[in-house]
Amino acid sequence: MMPGGLDETQPATPEIQKIVDEVKPQLEKKCNEKYDCFNAVNYRRQVVAGTVYYIKVHVGGERYVHLKIYEPLPHENKPLELSAYQTGKTKDDEVAFF
Structure with a gap:
């Protein structure tokens, strides 16, 4: 992958699930849901x-969201940040820049 470029879509891993679990409260607060x-x-x-x-x-159901999560460099010692999100997505919507 070229620095700054977006890599290919990959299936979620346990590490990725851990990342989304960590930002879930941020999304729930922003969406009030x-x-x-x-x-x-x-x-x-x-x-x-x-x-x-x-x-x-x-x-849940036919509902999907796309999350944009920033993970700072380890030496910065900062938490994951939900920097943007898109609701109203479907199973077939591709994850892309937003």
Whole structure:
């Protein structure tokens, strides 16, 4: 992958699920909604000064959200940040820049 570029879509891993679990409270607060189902489906990464993850999350029924999560470099000692999100997504919507 080229630095700054977005890599190919990959199936979610336990590490990716851990990342979405960590930012779930941030999304629930921003959306003013509680999610009983919150399962990472797939993701793409962008390496910048840290890593940006674009992750598709199944939130129940036919509902999906796309999350943009920034992971700072380890030496910065900062938490994961939900920097943007898109609701109203479907199973077939591709995860891309937003």
